[in-house]
Amino acid sequence: xxxxxxxxxxxxxxxxxxxxxxxxxxxxxxxxxxxxxxxxxxxxxxxxxxxxxxxxxxxxxxxxxxxxxxxxxxxxxxxxxxxxxxxxxxxxxxxxxxxxxxxxxxxxxxxxxxxxxxxxxxxxxxxxxxxxxxxxxxxxxxxxxxxx
Numbered sequence: 100x101x102x103x104x105x106x107x108x109x110x111x112x113x114x115x116x117x118x119x120x121x122x123x124x125x126x127x128x129x130x131x132x133x134x135x136x137x138x139x140x141x142x143x144x145x146x147x148x149x150x151x152x153x154x155x156x157x158x159x160x161x162x163x164x165x166x167x168x169x170x171x172x173x174x175x176x177x178x179x180x181x182x183x184x185x186x187x188x189x190x191x192x193x194x195x196x197x198x199x200x201x202x203x204x205x206x207x208x209x210x211x212x213x214x215x216x217x218x219x220x221x222x223x224x225x226x227x228x229x230x231x232x233x234x235x236x237x238x239x240x241x242x243x244x245x246x247x
Contacts, residue, residue, distance in 0.1 A: 128157040132164060135171065144174040162192035166201060178209060178219050 135150035151168035158164065165188035172181035185202040192198055212219045 128154050128161070128164075131157070132167065135167060139167075139171060139174070144171055147171045148175060160191060162188040162195060162198060165191070166198050169201065169205075173205065178205065181205060182209060 131150045131154035135147045135154065138144075138147035138150055148168065148171045151164055151171055154164045155161065155168060165184045169181040169184035169188065172178070172184065182202075182205055185198065185205060188195075188198045189202050209219050
Protein backbone atom coordinates (compact mmCIF):
# COMPACT_ATOMS: atom_id res chain seq x y z
CA UNK A 100 0.00 0.00 0.00
CA UNK A 101 1.47 3.34 -1.06
CA UNK A 102 1.64 6.04 1.56
CA UNK A 103 -0.36 9.22 1.10
CA UNK A 104 2.74 11.18 1.94
CA UNK A 105 4.91 9.62 -0.73
CA UNK A 106 8.14 8.04 0.38
CA UNK A 107 7.73 8.59 4.09
CA UNK A 108 8.87 5.34 5.62
CA UNK A 109 7.84 3.42 8.68
CA UNK A 110 8.64 5.01 11.88
CA UNK A 111 10.23 3.11 14.51
CA UNK A 112 12.97 3.80 16.96
CA UNK A 113 14.66 1.81 19.66
CA UNK A 114 13.93 0.61 23.13
CA UNK A 115 12.59 2.59 25.95
CA UNK A 116 13.84 2.78 29.47
CA UNK A 117 10.24 2.12 30.46
CA UNK A 118 9.83 -1.30 28.86
CA UNK A 119 10.09 -4.44 30.95
CA UNK A 120 12.08 -7.62 30.51
CA UNK A 121 9.02 -9.86 30.15
CA UNK A 122 8.72 -11.79 26.89
CA UNK A 123 6.56 -9.95 24.34
CA UNK A 124 3.83 -12.59 24.61
CA UNK A 125 3.60 -11.94 28.36
CA UNK A 126 3.93 -8.18 28.01
CA UNK A 127 0.90 -6.58 26.31
CA UNK A 128 2.74 -3.25 25.89
CA UNK A 129 5.54 -4.88 23.91
CA UNK A 130 3.07 -6.96 21.91
CA UNK A 131 1.11 -3.87 20.82
CA UNK A 132 4.38 -2.12 19.99
CA UNK A 133 5.65 -5.05 17.90
CA UNK A 134 2.29 -5.37 16.17
CA UNK A 135 2.32 -1.65 15.38
CA UNK A 136 5.79 -1.82 13.84
CA UNK A 137 4.81 -4.88 11.79
CA UNK A 138 1.62 -3.20 10.59
CA UNK A 139 3.56 -0.07 9.58
CA UNK A 140 5.98 -2.20 7.59
CA UNK A 141 3.01 -3.83 5.86
CA UNK A 142 1.46 -0.44 5.04
CA UNK A 143 -1.53 -0.92 7.36
CA UNK A 144 -1.19 2.56 8.87
CA UNK A 145 -4.66 2.84 10.41
CA UNK A 146 -4.23 -0.49 12.19
CA UNK A 147 -0.73 0.52 13.32
CA UNK A 148 -2.17 3.71 14.84
CA UNK A 149 -4.64 1.63 16.85
CA UNK A 150 -1.91 -0.73 18.02
CA UNK A 151 0.39 2.08 19.14
CA UNK A 152 -2.54 3.78 20.88
CA UNK A 153 -3.20 0.56 22.80
CA UNK A 154 0.46 0.42 23.84
CA UNK A 155 0.16 3.99 25.11
CA UNK A 156 -2.99 3.14 27.07
CA UNK A 157 -0.80 0.70 29.00
CA UNK A 158 2.16 3.06 29.37
CA UNK A 159 1.37 6.66 28.39
CA UNK A 160 4.90 7.76 29.32
CA UNK A 161 6.89 5.69 26.85
CA UNK A 162 8.75 8.11 24.53
CA UNK A 163 9.43 5.41 21.91
CA UNK A 164 5.76 4.49 21.68
CA UNK A 165 4.90 8.20 21.39
CA UNK A 166 7.44 8.56 18.57
CA UNK A 167 6.12 5.49 16.79
CA UNK A 168 2.51 6.67 17.05
CA UNK A 169 3.63 10.06 15.70
CA UNK A 170 5.21 8.36 12.70
CA UNK A 171 2.01 6.45 12.01
CA UNK A 172 0.03 9.70 12.32
CA UNK A 173 2.34 11.36 9.78
CA UNK A 174 1.77 8.46 7.39
CA UNK A 175 -1.97 9.00 7.71
CA UNK A 176 -1.68 12.77 7.23
CA UNK A 177 -2.43 13.80 10.82
CA UNK A 178 0.58 16.11 11.08
CA UNK A 179 -0.52 18.29 13.98
CA UNK A 180 -1.30 15.29 16.22
CA UNK A 181 2.09 13.85 15.27
CA UNK A 182 3.79 17.11 16.26
CA UNK A 183 2.13 17.07 19.69
CA UNK A 184 3.13 13.44 20.22
CA UNK A 185 6.74 14.21 19.31
CA UNK A 186 6.78 17.18 21.70
CA UNK A 187 5.66 14.87 24.51
CA UNK A 188 8.24 12.26 23.54
CA UNK A 189 11.00 14.89 23.51
CA UNK A 190 10.02 16.11 26.98
CA UNK A 191 10.15 12.54 28.29
CA UNK A 192 13.45 11.68 26.59
CA UNK A 193 15.36 14.93 25.95
CA UNK A 194 18.58 12.97 25.35
CA UNK A 195 17.11 10.87 22.51
CA UNK A 196 18.63 12.26 19.33
CA UNK A 197 16.25 10.36 17.02
CA UNK A 198 13.16 11.83 18.66
CA UNK A 199 14.76 15.29 18.62
CA UNK A 200 15.57 14.94 14.92
CA UNK A 201 12.04 13.74 14.10
CA UNK A 202 10.55 16.67 15.99
CA UNK A 203 12.85 19.15 14.27
CA UNK A 204 12.13 17.84 10.77
CA UNK A 205 8.37 17.74 11.22
CA UNK A 206 8.33 21.16 12.86
CA UNK A 207 10.40 22.58 9.99
CA UNK A 208 8.12 21.06 7.38
CA UNK A 209 4.99 22.42 9.07
CA UNK A 210 6.67 25.83 9.39
CA UNK A 211 7.19 25.93 5.62
CA UNK A 212 3.40 25.98 5.26
CA UNK A 213 2.96 28.56 7.98
CA UNK A 214 5.56 30.85 6.39
CA UNK A 215 3.69 30.55 3.09
CA UNK A 216 0.46 31.57 4.85
CA UNK A 217 -1.09 28.14 4.27
CA UNK A 218 -2.47 25.46 6.56
CA UNK A 219 -0.69 22.12 6.42
CA UNK A 220 -2.43 19.75 4.03
CA UNK A 221 -4.58 16.84 5.06
CA UNK A 222 -4.34 13.37 3.55
CA UNK A 223 -6.81 14.20 0.76
CA UNK A 224 -4.83 17.30 -0.20
CA UNK A 225 -1.60 15.35 -0.54
CA UNK A 226 -3.27 12.61 -2.57
CA UNK A 227 -4.85 15.15 -4.94
CA UNK A 228 -1.78 17.37 -5.38
CA UNK A 229 -1.01 16.50 -8.98
CA UNK A 230 -0.21 20.09 -9.95
CA UNK A 231 2.69 20.46 -7.54
CA UNK A 232 1.14 23.62 -6.11
CA UNK A 233 1.65 22.48 -2.54
CA UNK A 234 5.06 22.44 -0.91
CA UNK A 235 6.67 19.02 -1.06
CA UNK A 236 5.39 16.14 1.05
CA UNK A 237 6.86 15.67 4.52
CA UNK A 238 10.49 14.61 4.65
CA UNK A 239 11.33 11.01 5.42
CA UNK A 240 11.59 11.29 9.19
CA UNK A 241 12.07 7.74 10.29
CA UNK A 242 13.94 4.70 9.21
CA UNK A 243 12.58 1.31 10.23
CA UNK A 244 14.63 0.11 13.20
CA UNK A 245 13.98 -2.26 16.06
CA UNK A 246 13.83 -1.39 19.71
CA UNK A 247 17.29 -1.23 21.21
